[in-house]
Amino acid sequence: MARIGILTGGGDCPGLNPVIRAVVRKGMNHGYEILGIKNGWKGLIENDCLSLNLDAVSGILPKGGTILGTSRTNPYKKEGGLEKVRANYKKLGLDALIAVGGEDTLGVVAKLIKDGIPNIVGVPKTIDNDLSCTDYTFGFDTALNTATECIDKLHTTAESHHRIIVVEVMGRHAGWIAIESGIAGGADVILIPEIPVDIEEVCEIIKKRHNRGKTFSIVVVAEGAQFKEGTFVTQEQKLDEFGHVRLGGMGEILGQEIGKRTGYETRVSVLGHIQRGGTPSAFDRVLGTRFGVKAMELVINKKFGRMVALAGNKVIDVGIEDAVAALKTVDMELYEIAKVFFS
Ligand code: F6P
Secondary structure, three states, X not given: OOEEEEEXXXXXXXOHHHHHHHHHHHHHHOOOEEEEEOOOHHHHHHOOEEEEOOOOOOOOOOOOOOXXXXXXXXXXXXXXXXXXXXXXXXHOOOOEEEEEEOHHHHHHHHXXXXXXXXXXXXXXXXXXXXXXXXXXXXXXXXXXXXXXXXXXXXXXXXXXXXXXXXXXXXXXOOOHHHHHHHHHOOOOEEEOOOOOEOHHHHHHHHHHHHHOOOOOEEEEEEOOOOEOOOOOOEEEOOOOOOOOOEEOOHHHHHHXXXXXXXXXXXXXXXXXXXXXXXOOOHHHHHHHHHHHHHHHHHHHOOOOOEEEEEEOOEEEEEEHHHHHHOEOOOOHHHHHHXXXXXX
16 A cells, blocks of 8 residues: 655645645545644654644634644755755655645655655645745635734724724735735725835825824734835844744834834834644635645656645646745735826
8 A cells, every 4th residue: 555644844824734634634535544644744753743644634614723733844954954854754654745845844845855755745734825937825815814903903902092003014025915915904004024114104004094084004014024225133043954034023113113204103003923724615615625635636647746725716736836936925006006096
């Protein structure tokens, strides 16, 4: 009987469990044995895994997070990491591996394939929606809905207290969560990493609103946004194993600046990891399920080195190398639509 491993790496997000469930159900229908590798690449380095059967995946569809656990471990940054991955892949008797993750996890897949571990299929996850070659990653829709709901809630306080509320959302160096939650939540200004922040222009928009009788404003800012003359704001300087800084704090700096320049009472709300939590939306459950089934089909057909992807409403497969070659940033057509409401 062929044996398949599945791992989830990088930041967790809603929809991971639907993928795991779909892989197990489709795989078992075709006589495969499925091993769950715990905590991303860490589990493959440490040979930490569990057997996945129908019982193990029963009831997980609506649950956020991942039953396998995750980590931001990069085997290429660990002493002897690649060799341990190679040895454990063999020891576990894996015929193929399904890696569910974002640019970091799938970037490792692209390297492993070059390093002679070819039987891998990728599944794109991330709330940031920043992976190329797929219209959507699962996890994004749930995060977007959470952020939108929070903006709706913040609107009532902004309006009642006649305040400016700055809402900082996640998304790393892509502004997808900011732009879409800002449009959906009726934000008055949306600031994304793709367009440097012009603080004078932001304050002008807010003042103009006040001049036409509006006594509150909602400003949505992506954590990765930066001032024209500045750089992005980080929580600490340390880089993780994939070379990322921990972003965060732009909202606070922006809020102080807006308050100072406009004289309006300003508050800041940082949504943080709330955006990554909770039960997956129906869209993410369906997308995760479709991606999981398709990933298993690729394994069955021995189409390795591929990532499942959404193109329009079709689930297709693309080269993993192409998917990780460049970040997918916000479409400027969408930004132009958002700008219509900056007034
Ligand atoms: O990539 C998902 C994400 O939530 C980003 O939006 C954010 O910048 C980062 O992960 C936060 O990482 P951590 O969970 O390590 O704080």
